[in-house]
Each structure stands twice: as structure tokens, then as C-alpha cells.
Amino acid sequence: MHVAIIMDGNGRWAERRGLRRTAGHEAGARTVRRVVEAAVRANIDVLTLYAFSSDNWSRPADEVDRVMWLFRRYLQSEAAHCVENGVRISVIGQRERLTLGLRRIIEQAEQVTAGGRRLTLQLAVDYSARNAIIRAAHSLSLDSGSDETSGDMDRGTSQSFAKRIADAMHSQVDESSVDLLIRTGGERRLSDFLLWECAYAELVFVDAYWPDFGEAAFQAALEEFDRRERRFGGLSGSRPAQLAGDAI
Numbered sequence: 001m002h003v004a005i006i007m008d009g010n011g012r013w014a015e016r017r018g019l020r021r022t023a024g025h026e027a028g029a030r031t032v033r034r035v036v037e038a039a040v041r042a043n044i045d046v047l048t049l050y051a052f053s054s055d056n057w058s059r060p061a062d063e064v065d066r067v068m069w070l071f072r073r074y075l076q077s078e079a080a081h082c083v084e085n086g087v088r089i090s091v092i093g094q095r096e097r098l099t100l101g102l103r104r105i106i107e108q109a110e111q112v113t114a115g116g117r118r119l120t121l122q123l124a125v126d127y128s129a130r131n132a133i134i135r136a137a138h139s140l141s142l143d144s145g146s147d148e149t150s151g152d153m154d155r156g157t158s159q160s161f162a163k164r165i166a167d168a169m170h171s172q173v174d175e176s177s178v179d180l181l182i183r184t185g186g187e188r189r190l191s192d193f194l195l196w197e198c199a200y201a202e203l204v205f206v207d208a209y210w211p212d213f214g215e216a217a218f219q220a221a222l223e224e225f226d227r228r229e230r231r232f233g234g235l236s237g238s239r240p241a242q243l244a245g246d247a248i
């Protein structure tokens with residue numbers, strides 16, 4: 001079970017309280033800790049959190065600096081707690097564009113938590129799904145012997161192209177398809193997050209701002225997922241005559 005979350009609404013949460021937007025990100029970082037614990041208790045295999053998109057670099061420098069600082073502090077302060085809870089941390093995105101200091105802290109957190117078997121926590125930082133797809137297409141263009149260049153869409157080509165996308169963002173997850181995508185903050189869009197991986201994801205939009213999202217809301221989203229019937233393009237209750245692509 002792979003759950004992905006677009007953690008939206010930090011700024012509005014703070015503005016409603018007459019606080020600076022960065023106070024919303026601070027509250028949001030506390031929510032991350034709570035939701036990771038809830039995901040472990042719910043036996044989720046992979047939890048991917050959208051912490052910073054490649055387009056977020058256009059925000060004011062003090063906001064960007066604060067989010068990066070919170071991210072760094074999270075990795076430093078939570079790694080030991082993650083080890084205790086069997087959580088493996090993995091950072092996806094264009095990490096080569098992050099500062100050397102932050103990259104070292106990421107590598108340390110990944111190393112220390114590498115043995116975690118209960119939950120893989122993927123933190124998406126400087127992440128862009130379009131960028132991942134473009135990079136995957138570029139890697140394919142350099143690999144003319146690959147079956148994927150035939151243009152046929154079957155399970156094999158779909159899986160190997162998915163692997164190129166995962167590699168482009170340094171993802172360590174073998175099966176990257178998202179089962180459930182949650183977006184907080186009331187907006188209903190994907191914002192360049194896991195576009196390929198969400199092909200058959202169930203989408204759950206929640207009005208609560210991210211700092212107000214807790215275990216009860218997370219459980220409610222999982223229950224909503226359980227009520228959905230997933231047909232992957234087929235018909236309810238029928239056996240697929242032909243299996244194609246990712247829709248298997």
C-alpha cells in the first residue's frame with residue numbers, strides 16, 4: 001500500500017491566525033511526525049510526502065530557507081525515532097541541486113535508517129514529476145536497444161520506464177504505483193506530483209489545512225479508500241481478458 005500526500009495549507013493556516021507563513025510550516029513539520037507514526041500503525045508500506053516542489057523555489061527566500069531548515073532539522077532529530085519504529089527514510093527529487101550540507105544530512109539519515117522494514121518514508125524535495133518523466137525519456141533515448149523504444153505498451157515496458165522515472169528522482173522503492181493520494185488544504189489538483197505513479201491512484205481531497213491534519217483524518221482517508229472499488233479500467237468482478245501496462 002503506497003500512500004502519497006500533498007501537504008497543502010500551511011500558509012493559510014498561519015495567516016488565519018495572524019502569524020507569519022513560516023509558522024505554518026513549523027506546525028506542518030509537527031504534523032509530519034504524527035502522520036508518519038499513524039502510517040506505521042496503519043501498516044502502510046510506502047508513504048511519500050510532498051515537502052517542496054521544484055516550483056517552490058520561486059517563493060520568498062526567507063520562506064524557502066525556513067522550509068529547508070525544517071527539513072534538515074526533521075532529518076537530524078527524527079532519524080533515531082525512525083530507527084526505533086522501523087521507518088526507512090528516502091529522499092526523492094533533484095537532490096543534486098540542494099546544498100552540500102543538506103545532501104550530507106540526507107545521506108546520513110538514509111544510511112542510519114536503511115534497515116527500516118515497517119515503512120518507507122519518501123520525502124519529496126525539489127521534486128517535479130514532469131522533470132522525472134523528461135529525464136526518463138532522455139535516458140531511454142540513449143538506450144536504443146531497449147524494448148521500450150518499440151513504443152508498445154505492455155507490462156514489461158511500463159515497468160522498465162517506471163524504473164527510469166524512479167531512478168531520475170533517486171527513488172529506492174521497487175513498486176512505485178500510488179494507491180491513495182491525499183491532498184489537504186481544499187485544492188483539487190496534482191501540482192506536478194507523481195504524475196506517472198498516480199495513473200490509477202484513488203484521490204482523496206481534504207479541506208483541513210495540513211497543520212490540522214491528524215491521525216483521525218488520516219484514518220478517515222484510509223476508510224474512504226477501502227470503500228472505493230478499484231477496476232483499473234476493467235469491469236467490476238470480471239477477470240481481465242488481456243492484461244496491459246500498469247493497469248494490472
Ligand code: FPP
Nearest residue numbers: 007008009010011012028029051070071074
Ligand atoms: C504547502 O503549503 C507546503 C509546503 C510548500 C511546505 C511543506 C513543508 C513542511 C510540511 C515542513 C517541512 C517538511 C518536512 C518533511 C519536515 P502552502 O505554503 O502552499 O500553503 P498555502 O496553500 O496555504 O499557502
